Amino acid sequence: MTDAVRATPVVAYVGLGSNLSDPAAQVRQAMAELNGLPESELLARSPLYRTAPVGPADQPDYVNAVVSLKTRLSPRGLLEALQAIERAHGRQRDGTRWGPRTLDLDILLYGDERLSEPGLQIPHPEMGGRAFVLVPLADVAPSGLRVPGLGTLADLIERCPREGIAPIPVG
Numbered sequence: 001m002t003d004a005v006r007a008t009p010v011v012a013y014v015g016l017g018s019n020l021s022d023p024a025a026q027v028r029q030a031m032a033e034l035n036g037l038p039e040s041e042l043l044a045r046s047p048l049y050r051t052a053p054v055g056p057a058d059q060p061d062y063v064n065a066v067v068s069l070k071t072r073l074s075p076r077g078l079l080e081a082l083q084a085i086e087r088a089h090g091r092q093r094d095g096t097r098w099g100p101r102t103l104d105l106d107i108l109l110y111g112d113e114r115l116s117e118p119g120l121q122i123p124h125p126e127m128g129g130r131a132f133v134l135v136p137l138a139d140v141a142p143s144g145l146r147v148p149g150l151g152t153l154a155d156l157i158e159r160c161p162r163e164g165i166a167p168i169p170v171g
């Protein structure tokens with residue numbers, strides 16, 4: 001893993017998504033694994049949502065959720081830890097954009113930082129208009145949360161049609 005660990009922890013938000021091999025179980029299991037990340041403390045987990053696929057329509061519905069964590073991992077260190085969890089869930093990267101996946105873990109926000117590096121853009125470049133990200137994010141973040149470059153979470157939610165997304169009952 002990339003060695004960078006920071007002296008001061010940052011609050012990061014991670015989006016979870018799955019639409020293959022028992023998606024709700026994949027997401028719940030991934031939340032447990034995120035709870036065990038080194039140099040990190042899981043702060044909150046959103047409910048799970050069943051969501052219509054964005055992108056190619058000929059794929060199963062997704063289960064989506066968001067967690068917040070306090071972490072001293074660097075953005076790159078966090079990304080590598082998330083990719084290791086994706087691989088453990090059998091994630092195949094065949095290059096198909098927006099195609100079906102057993103587990104997708106995306107860094108949505110990392111404090112108030114903006115980053116644009118190969119393979120790592122923060123805030124997540126597509127989060128601003130996606131209800132399947134914004135709705136669970138609002139479950140774990142203050143509505144006044146600023147998304148760097150995009151405004152407050154409350155404003156983004158207001159502008160985003162809340163279609164094709166339904167909470168999954170607990171239990």
Ligand code: PH2
Pocket residue numbers: 016017018051052053054055062064098099104132
């Ligand atoms: N992820 C994608 C593409 N489309 N659609 C939904 N509903 N949920 C996702 O997590 C999702 C998607 C690529 O990351």
Ligand code: MG
Pocket residue numbers: 104105106
């Ligand atoms: Mg991803």
Ligand code: MG
Pocket residue numbers: 017104106
């Ligand atoms: Mg994604």
